[in-house]
Amino acid sequence: MLLAPLALLMGAPPANAVVLCLAQADQTGCVTGTVGNRANPVEGVDVSLLDADGVEVDSLTTEADGKFSFQVTEAGDYFVSVGELPDGLEVRPPAERFQGPDGSIMVTVALGGSVSPDLNVRSVDFDAGGDSFGDQIIQSIAQGLRLGLLLALASVGLSLIYGTTGLSNFAHAEQVTLGGMVAYGLCNVAGINLWVGIVLTTLICGFSGFLQDFVMWKPLRKRGLGLTQMMIVTIGLSLAAQYAFQFFVGASQQKVVVRNFDVVELGPIRLTGMSFVAMGVALVAIGIVGYVLLYTRVGQATRAVSDNPALAAASGIDVDKIIRMVWVVAAGLAGLGGVFYALVVSNGIRWDTGMQILLLLFAAVTLGGLGTAFGAFVGAIIIGLVVELAGPLGAPGDLKYAVALVILIVLLMVRPQGLLGRAARVG
Amino acid sequence: MDTILSILNATLREAIAPNTAAVAIAVIGLNIHFGFTGLLNIGQAGYMLLGAYGMAISITYDIPLLFAVLIGFVVSFVFSLILGLPTLKLRGDYLAIVTISAAEIVRYSGRLAAFEDFTGGSQGIFGKDYQGPFISLSFLGSGRLTLLEFNYTDVADGARWVQVLGLIALIGAIVGAVLLLRSLKSAGGAVLAPMSSTVRSALVAVALVLGAILTVVVPAYADRDTATDIFSRVVAFVIFTSIMLAVLFGGQAAFAAWKTAKGRKAVLAGVLILFAVLAIFFTFPKTYDRTGVDGWWVRMIAWFIVGLSCAVVFLLVRSPWGRLLRGVREDEDAMRSLGKNVFAIKMQALIIGGMFGSLGGMVYVLTGTVQADSMGRSLTFFAYTALLLGGAATIFGPVLGTIIFFSARILIREASGAYIPDAIMTNSQTEQFSYVVVGVGLMLLVIFRPQGILGNKRELRFNV
Amino acid sequence: MSETTVGMADPAVRRQLMADVAQEPGSAKPDSILSVDNITRRFGGITAVDVNHLEVQRGMITALIGPNGAGKTTFFNLITGFDKPSSAGKGAHWSFDGATLDKTGASAVAKSGMVRTFQLTKALSRMTVMDNMLLGAKDQRGESLMRCMFRPIWSGQEREVEEKAAGLLERFKLLEKKDDYAGSLSGGQRKLLEMARALMSDPKMIMLDEPMAGVNPALTQSLLGHIQALRDEGTTVLFVEHDMHVVQHISDWVVVMAEGQIVAEGPADTVMANPAVIDAYLGAHHDTDLGDDDLLDEGADLGPLSETAADEEGSPPPESHDEGKHA
The missing domain is CATH 2.60.40.10 (Immunoglobulins)
Incomplete structure (x- = not known):
């Protein structure tokens, strides 16, 4: 004994x-x-x-x-x-x-x-209470905007994929994790400069999107696999990816860069300087996507494919090319979001970092209206604010995530097409 | 050889584990949702968790087991209403998103420190707080039991070659049964003549009598004090009578089928499967407590519930109601044009499948604790893998799929642990490797064999 | 059964009955089974359907024709509860056999005896032909969740329903296919199956959306026979059709739609000469294919249904799939 x-x-x-x-x-x-x-x-x-x-x-x-x-x-x-x-x-x-x-x-x-x-x-x-309640709220709003913008990076891509292919991609969160992991490998392990690392990570993740579409999604579309089956394929991919991360990196949290960032104080708001950079980069990236969607031929073609792939194909648009591009952009944006998420929100990257926010991404996309990229952006900001504000307003612990999901369910009851979705016939 | 046998031994232990049975029950429910009705419920783990909480919390408040189980059902019923009312009139993706979100909300809430007095927070509810009433129902007696009592250790002093021989017989039996069943499948389904009501009544009566006799005899044989409890007797009677019903009706069907060549093949396949099961336990005898927390009693009940669930699903889906489910899966508008209330049908399916889910959850916690994180999203994903592996929209597919899924994962883990050197894959990496294989397997399965093991390829040829 | 259906099998009686009906849009019928008021449906800025008033005579075959995009299918969707009029609550009103349907859902409409088929067939692919048929039957005891597990409660009724289904399949020449999956049937066979399935519920009125499109020419004739037989047995038929020969051959009354509105009504042989109808078709000339124009010309001299014409109809007209888009 x-x-x-x-x-x-x-x-x-x-x-x-x-x-x-x-x-x-x-x-x-x-x-x-x-x-x-x-x-x-x-x-x-x-x-x-x-x-x-x-x-x-x-x-x-x-x-x-x-x-x-x-x-x-x-x-x-x-x-x-x-x-x-x-x-x-x-x-x-x-x-x-x-x-x-x-x-x-x-x-x-x-x-x-x-x-x-x-x-x-x-x-x-x-x-004893630290900050005043008003300051806490303002701080939470700032954090909410930060979370919302980073969520938007990933959810815009998720929404574009849904719009052009009809696929609910459950493995999209793993693209976010992949971003953090690649950045960890480049900046922490290989010691590359952070900014170079971020650019490289975005490129590598974008390439992973290209590769996925080339190796898997395009052949599956050609096979005529149903959307439900495709969705289950993404679930399988998500499982495999999560455990592959664990296999290679281990189950513990890894930091992208070892040093800590300085805190910047703006009145009652205390965020790291990196947070402001992240928010700026996210805004610019989403702005570029928005500009491309609205004002360029490629963007028009993308919207046409979202509206009606058959019609788009008939009018001479190379649907496969558009979808491949959407995959590249979506994966790249998700990777970029992943790096910044690991840098400023979750204080490192873990195999399940993406999985933690998957539902927030879906909530954002659904909230804005399935398949509308701008809806996803608005939805992500709202979800970010809700999650961060839920804490000071009385939701303890992880329940703040639950609050976002409850809001999603309630919204579906009153406005099933989402905030910006068209009130098209459903069913 | 020793390594192989010990790997197979671990695999078998997982295959008959109560948790495997529990997930099989939840997958049976998922099959009603996804396989038969086409409802994309990605929150089956939420149903399981709710069922487990409903039962366990009730018992900690001294509510009798039977009512505790009922409360678990009621909770899942209410959950179905909450999920279904806003979403079942909308496109299928919405149900998917709402179910997965709702399941997560349940999990987050369960872990919440604020509810710690009810749910135990992130630690969960300890087994000893709620397992008592279930354990005390046992009529199996105390001590340990080996299945089969006659096994390879009784022949030639348990020499290795006896075990290997058993393994060969086992593989032979399975291959034979599979070959027979395949040749049957290509020949089309057999039609059994309907049974006359006299024969049916007679068989039921015989089963009741035999069940009653066994109820009296077995506890006496097991020499157990608590078996005198009236509820324990009732449980024993139900179990024995059901087994007798299955044996008698199965025998009668086999007898009737024997008259045709095709029927003879089917009966032969059945006999081979029975033989294979015996060969399994001859080669890998299993010893557990008769009654304890992780003993034969919980295994017996768990698998008995699996069998019962299969029987109920069989009755449900072979009826006109089951036809409605498949109709909704194929085309909701067509069903509306025929005057069917699609919303009501979907709601009924959601409720029934959810109840199987919560029942699965209740069985899932019989050997452990009610812990929110043990029933998270991955469990739902595993359930989908198991369902697709076995074959959606079949009766036994979910059970077969779950058994193969869980034992295959252990097989992969143990085999890679035993044969891949640590330099390439450490012991903890084998666990992750097994999950990677599961994920990739799910993808390949959906792409290359969407009908699963038992599904009908013909049925899937038409893309809707 | 209403008195007016008595003797509907006799063409003279039918002609006599409709003789006094004004040949103008929205005219009153002696005994209308379906009556529609103020239904409009807009998609974005486009008005797809704008019907002021329409009555459908009981016990007769009424054809609904019109150029592409006239809103025929949308009109079907609206009155069968598959779509909601934009004018709902603002004067829209329609009733079937005396019961108002303004707020009735699609399945309840079907239960009330008005059963429809679809332009793009909705066969339940991964179910057998027989199962498809059995789903059509009304009031099945075994469809209740509470009762379905007890076979003796429903097995008797099930046998009756199966016999009825077998009878209908026999009539539609599908009996030998009864154990095949519906997905394995040809396009024309699916049309037949859908019609047979709709008849399983003994509807008072059956609404067929382009029943002939894609049907093998050899079957067209017998399909027409079935539709006429239905009428003779007392079922009201309303159908959308592009083939003018078919329309002329079997319909007792023709309603013409154009740009969402009803522009003319009348017996088949006179309505085609109506200037409003010619206007409608010529005005929509740019999106009407030549086949329709040819038919229109032939239709003017009342030629009987010839084998060659039926042959031409063997391949479905390409435009028959467009209308779903507008809807």
Whole structure:
């Protein structure tokens, strides 16, 4: 009985390198989680796992991503105890039934399963209130615009793809992740200058769109595969891509650049300088797309294909070329969005960064009206604002994402064609 | 050889796991949505989660198991109404977006610290808080049980060659059954003569009597104290009677089919499949607790519910109502022009499929915890893969697809763990590799064999 | 059954009955089964349908003709509940067999006895021909979710419905195809199937949208026979058709639409001489193909349906697919 934890300690990896535990049926169980939360992880905290008798089984110190992960070989109750937190922070106390001795949190581990105790933190003086409510709102609006513009980068492409091919691309979020990953590889691993890296990333992602259309979507269109089936193909692609990211990069959060950006204060607004750059670049990129769509022959052709592909083909437009171009632009924009998202919003890139915002993208596109690029832009801004404003207005934690989705559902009830969609016959 | 056998052993363990059965039930529901009615529900995991919460939270408030299950159903019913009312009159994509969003809302809410007293927040509800009433229904007795009791270890002291022989017999039986079934398929469907009502009543009566006898005999044999509980007896009676019904009606059908050459082939295929199942457990005997949290009792109930669900779906889709579903899948306007209330049909399908989803969720948590993140989007995507693998719009496709899906993933993981050197793929990478294969598999499946294993290629030739 | 349908099989009776009806748009009929008022439908700035008043006589075959884009199919969609008039709530009113349909959905319209077919056939491809037929039957007990799992409740009715379906399939020469998937049928066979399926519900009135388009010439004749037989059995028929021979051959009354409006009504042999009709067709000359003009010329001298004319109709006129776009 005494030997078991000892053996575990010997076999376990060094305490400071967090290796993600994978539960194996009937053999091991896992206790994993994050100190703080994904957006604001807490680094350098000692986390230890105690068994039911209060004996320490394992311990480690969190790294930049705040993650901890323990593996156990016996099912039962354990306690997770957190050491000294950086000043001003405390662990939000769990519900009574999870409270263990000395502020630890109880978990029940089953073999073959994984549990994640909630180790969210708050500032000690959390109810003393920091900024005034009005300042919080203004700050949230700024963050909302930032999120909205970055979402718009991705959702405009998603909407263009839907408009020209009728395909709801569930793998579009992985294009966003791809952007962050490629930038991580170029700037962090290979050490290329950030700005060069961003341009290169956009090009590489655009090329990935070209490649996808060339290798997969065009042949599938030629095969006459139904839209539903195509949509399921994108689901498969999304799954494969997510785990491929994990396979190559690992499951932890990676930073695109190591250094931190300076914070710029504009009255009550505090954002990193990079945030303003990101917003500017997003606006310019979307502006260019909008200009091309409205005032150039290619844009006209794209809109014609969206309206009626058969008619467009009959009037001499090379539909395949237009669709290929849409894929390139969509993937490039999503990649660009991914880089900036990783730089200024999520503080790094993970295999599931894109997946986290996929529904926001769909919400933005649907909100604006399926298949209208400008609708997607407006929808994305609204969704960004809603998500960021939901927090100060009283939606706790991840519920802010849920609020955006609730708004989507409510809108569909009253205006199914979306905000900017035409009231065409439905069904 | 040892490595191969141990990989296969792990694969089989996954194939009969209660969680596999649970997902199979949810996939059966998804089949009603997507396969039969053409409803693009991408939130089946949300239904599962709601069913699990409905049942588990009710039990923690001391509501009897039966009512807790009913509450789980009611929750999913309400969920269907909320999802269906705004979207079923709109184009199909809207249902897809709303279902996936709603499922995520459920998951986010479940994880919310504010609801921790009900849902346990991100840790979820612990199994020990709600599993009690279910476990105490067991009539299997205590101790451990090996299936089959007679297995390779009983022949020649369990020499390796006996196990290998069993494996060869198993493969032979499966190949034979598949070949027979394929030759049947090309010959077209067999028509069974309708059964006279006298024979039917007689068979039902016999099944009831046998079921009652077994209900008395088996708990006595299992020597279990809690089996004296009246509900436990009722459960036992229902299970035994259903099994007897299946055996008797199956036997009668086999007897009737034996008269034609085609029927004989079908019966032979059935016998081969039975033999294959026996060969599986002869070669890889499985030992679990009779009753514990992760024992035979939960496996038996889980697979029994799978069988029952298949039977219900069979009755549903072979009726004029099932015809309505397929009609809606093909063309809603045509159905309207024939005076059918398309909205009502879609709503009914959404509700029924959702109930299977929530039932699947309830079974899913019988061995673990009710944790929101364990029933997220990926689970829905897995369900779609399983459905398409087995064959949409078939009766047994969802079950076969789920079993193959889950065991294939374990097979890939174990095999790549065993045969690919760590320098190329570390142990944790094999897990991810197995999921990559799943994703790519889903794509290839949809592109190259959209009808799945059991589906009808002919039926898919016409693009609508 | 209304008294006016008695003896409808006799052409003389029919002619007699319509003799007193004014040959002008929106004229009152002795016993109208369908009556339409103030229906307009606009798409963007274009007015597709603008019908002030129309009555359809019970027990007769009424043809609805007009150049392309005249709004015939849109008109069908409107009165069968598949589309909503722009004038809804602003004076639009239509009723069928005494019951008002202003707010009735498509399926309820069909249930009330007015069943339609589609210009582009809507066969349920991945279902067998027999299953297609069985879906047509009304009031099936087994279609209730509560009852469908108990076979004895519905098996008797199911057998009756199957017999009826087999009878209709026999009549439409589709019986040997009953176990084939509907998707494997030819275009003409699908038209037949759709019509047969519509008849499964014993409609009071059947609305056929270009029933002859794409039908094998050998079948055209028998299809016409079926339509006439339907009338003789008391079913009212309203159909859209481009083939003037067909129109002349079987219709008792012709309604002409142009640019969304009804421009003329009358018996087949006189309406084509109406200046408004000639205007409508010539005015729309640029988008009427030559086939129609030829037919119009032949139609003027009342030639009987000849084999050659039927042959020409074997391939569907190319314009027959355009109208969906306008709708």
